[in-house]
Structures are given as structure tokens and as C-alpha cells.
Amino acid sequence: MDLPSADLMWSFFVAAVNSYRRDMVTRPFPSDFIDKSGEKNFDKLKETTDRCPTLTDVNRNSHKCDSSLMELMKLVLNPRSYTLKRINMEELREMHFELLDNNANPDFAFEVVHSQINDEKFRCLKGTSKSIFAFHGSKLENFYSILNCGLISNLNKVSLYGEGIYLSNDLRIVLHYSPSGVGWRNSIFGSSLSCVALCEMIDHPDVKCNTKSLSGEDGACNSQSTTQNSSISRRAKIPGSEGGEIPEKYFVVRNDDLVRINYLLLYCPQSNVSLASRITKNFVSRHKFLIVMLCYSMILIIAGVANSKWFKN
Structure with a gap:
């Protein structure tokens, strides 16, 4: 794994450990920090993460780092379900040109490479269905759990149009749901970060949306995600919705298995210099x-x- 990817993964974990919602956002929780009574020892976990120097120093002087820190880093940086790979923004723009707004360019982009088992499961579920691409915004502290456990609809606090995972094909809209958060002080990206996920959804009745969101009008959708309206039933209303029909440019996924994160867009407001x-x-x-x-x-x-x-x- 490249250094920037490892740095970002560790930054997500540190943000989760320091969150007031740490009990929820540190899932999966490191088993070495669970007491014999079954209680999570957050104080010990925070103390251990606070001792971590830069990853460059860890690589150079790993023999000097205490064993508990090294074991924790191995666990966090070697998840079973995915890995990260930094990619050039131009590569991402070529694949999803119409989705990326020139006025909201991220500083860095990372590809989420799913495990073979998870990838095959998603492709089998997708079959011959179309793919829809859109963005999901969340607080920095949530991404450790999101990447390891997936997007989970019942954990989403936004429910104006019904319960589900909320996405939009307008990056500027999603940025409002991804405020800058405090990550890791020794990160090469700086301690203040904001992250947006670019997701792939399977075109399915449980992906609720206004059909105009799929038409590609005004460059809203990528050509890969454009689907003929004649093949899509109107599904803009969720029973019990307080806000009425789902507006254009929004998607609400009612089945967690129908969506996965393909890319992460990283914003580093503290600095404009290159990596x-x-x-x-x-x-x-x-x-x-x-x-x-x-x-x-x-x-x-x-x-x-x-x-x-x-x-x-």
C-alpha cells in the first residue's frame, strides 16, 4: 500500500477514536482493547493512537515503536474487505467527467479496491442491470466504519424523504454533508480534512429517485450511469415520506447491498501545496x-x- 493511502486510513481511524460518537464509529473495534469484562477501553486506545509518529518514522523505526501500537496499525491498515489506492485526478475525470464539478475539485482522489469476495457479490447482484454513479457525504469520523462495514441505511440521520442512504449526483450539494473534521495531527494531509465518497448504485426499484435525475440533463449524470427513462418505473415517492417526492439530483437507497463506494475525494483546507x-x-x-x-x-x-x-x- 502506498504511503498516502495508509496515512488516510489511519487518519479516518484517529478521527473515529476522538469522536464523541466513538462507540458507534469505531466499528469494527480492535479486540486487543476490549477488557476481560467486555468493556471497550477507549482511554487506552486513544493513548496508543496519540503515540503514533508520522508513518515515515514508523517505517524507518518500526523496531522502536511499542508492540501495541504496531499491532493496532497492522489491524487498521490491513482490512479484509478493501484497500485504498491513490489515483490521479485526471484518471477519475476521464471516467466520470460530467459528475466532477470544476468548481469543487478535490485535492486528492483514492480508489476503493474491494476484496474479491465482496466484488463478486456485488457483480452477481448487479447482473445485467445498469450502474448509477452519485456522491455520498458524511463526517470524517464516520469513514472508518463506512469503509469497513459499508453504507448502512438505518444509521443515516437524514430521513426527510424516508429511511435510506442518501446520495446526489451534484457534488456541490453533497459537500454540505461533508464538513471539515479533525483527523490525525501527524498526517501528511494536515489535521483538518473533508471527504466525499463517489458511489456505484445498481439500478433497482429500491434505489428511489426522480427519473429526471437519471436523464443526464445539464450534465448531471455520467454517460456510464445514464439510463433510458422508458426502462425505469417512476419511483420518486417513499411511503411515509415527510418531504413528498424525492427532488431531482437526489437518490435514496433502501437496500444497503445495492450501493458501494468506488472512490474517495479528499479535501485538505489547511494547505494548497501538493502532496x-x-x-x-x-x-x-x-x-x-x-x-x-x-x-x-x-x-x-x-x-x-x-x-x-x-x-x-
């Missing part, structure tokens, strides 16, 4: 003495060469 610059800055700040000594040595070498008889001749 490479951030890594370099982090390295320089932690190795100032070494860098100064190297520069001093280079100056002495250059001065020595310049004053040598060989150079003068």
Missing part, C-alpha cells in the same frame, strides 16, 4: 540538523575542489 511538497516539508522539519550538516559538507567539498591545484589548472 509531494507536503511530504518534503515534513521530512525537512524532522531532519533539520542532518540537512544542515549535509549542506555544510557540500560547501566544504566545493570550496576544497575550487582551491585545488587540479581545478586551477
